[in-house]
Amino acid sequence: MIEAEKIVKTYGTGAAAFTALKGIDLRIRDGEFVGIMGRSGSGKSTLLYQLSLLDFPTSGRVLMDGTDMTGLGVETCTQYRIANFGYVFQDYALLPDLTALENVALPLLMLNRTRQEAYRLAGEALSNVGLQEKLRNRPNMLSGGEQQRVSIARATAACPKVIFADEPTASLDSETAERVMKVFKGLHGRGQTIVMVTHEEEFLHLFDRIIRLQDGSIAE
């Protein structure tokens, strides 16, 4: 379970200070598919970064399964992230020097899996998103939708507790976006906790719950 308690995030200091999150309280249960929505600048990505431990709040706490994660060191958070979280970024964020298989295997290697095991699990994850034919392709040889599916395979290969996705369909055409969202739906169907930032209303029906942000606060 992820809990946020009175999260405030302020960027800059003095007159230039800007508060992106204004005391957010929320709770995400295991197995939930939560959508974070809101207008541009409403603070939805900022909230995702705090929940996924990519950034730390100015005040307030983030708890993972009851453990306060705020104030932990960078390396501790990195280790926690790789063991528990998967990330899907808007622009896929694949490493250009690695093949699809290697991109997916990389976090598994960091989890101390052997090369063979990492490649096997990566291959399975890529098969799950329909890319079993593209294992040896590097990102520049894949379409946008394929790259995003590789990104999802990378996020899921190590069976993380939570997948955080930041506008994963924003760079895709509607048909490809729908295919990608189907992958997420399938993951959720298998009990995966997913927290997704999106501004695309047509996927509302997929979410268990929507958190709407407005000017750094939860609107409803």
Added chain:
Amino acid sequence: MGVIAMRLTSLRVGFFLAWRQILRSGRGTSALIIVIMTLTFLNLVVVNGILVGLVQGSSQAYRTQYSGDVLITNKSDESFIGRSQSVLRTVSGFSEVSSVTARYVSGGRIIANYRTKVGITERPDIVAAEIAGIDPDDEDAVTGLASRVVEGEYLDGTSEREVLIGSQLLARYTEGSVPGEEGLPDVEVGDRVRVAIGDKTIEVLVHGVVKSKIQAVNRRVFFIDRELRNLLGRTDLNVNEIAIRLHEGGDPYHVVDSLTAAGVAELGDIQTWREAQGDFFEDIETTFRLLGDVIGTIALVVAALTVFIVVLINAITRKRYIGIMKGIGICGNAITASYVYQSLFFALVGSGIGLSLLYGFIKPYIDANPIDFPFSDGIIVAPVPEVLGRVVALLVITMLAGYLPARIIVSRNTLKTILGR
């Protein structure tokens, strides 16, 4: 995961990333870095090796062209080596001895152009020289003097009133010398010159010109020994120098000890070829070695800066990917290690190519064709342990140069780098 396991995993993942980046990044950039590394290695080893080789070549020339392995000279308060013939017999009795040459040596003057400069205001050309009397065959066996003849011919046992004249005594070989050091003008092979020793003067024919790497040889005039002996009135057959060449691998210190034990030290000064050179060569070798180290250090700094800049630019260009890797949980140490591995790879390949060039081409070539320096046949001194030490220095400095910029970028805020800020 424990700290050690985490570190090992980081090294493993770092290698995984580094190898793929090397294989798949721009070939041109990689080739350029490798060329820089190779040149740095050569600068580090070859420049130093040539500087040291210059001195060692000169030192070796002293041995092979003048002193032999062991040199016996008259004591400073004596005008010859006492009981020289007995000493020569003793020397010849040692099994290590390959060849021996005995020299009569005296100060003197060479007078030239005395037939053409007859005007009342004209004076013949005169230059001070050392006059040496030798057995041509013995001298050639020890110092290879015959091969130093650059004009005319070498002396033979029948040469009467004929001399070899050292190149430093002739103006055409001393152009640019300091005033007072110029040689005799207009003296060619076949010309007659006068040799004056004390109040005795003899007219001789210039039979040849010798040019050696050793200035002491170049400032000598060589007679057949019996002729100079007659001129000096040295009827006791006592000589001034005995140069001894040993068989390959012979120990000059052992011969010196044996000669000392035989009482020769009472009759003359016995020195190995190194001792005979005095401290000069050692001092100059130390100086050149230091100079080579300074140049090598500059090369290392240049290599370090090159790698630093290349890695920094690479890391800045890939800053976002570094952020993403950190974001998905790849620890900073693994990312840093990937850059260190890449630096290490370039240094290893550069050093490997440099080593191949050095031992496969440059050194054999220069050994076969020494660089013709005025006072030395320049060789490259590159003993394997010393060269490997320099390779290690290059590797360490390169790894450090790769580590620092990677660490700088990796330690930046993860989110900011992901967002490209």
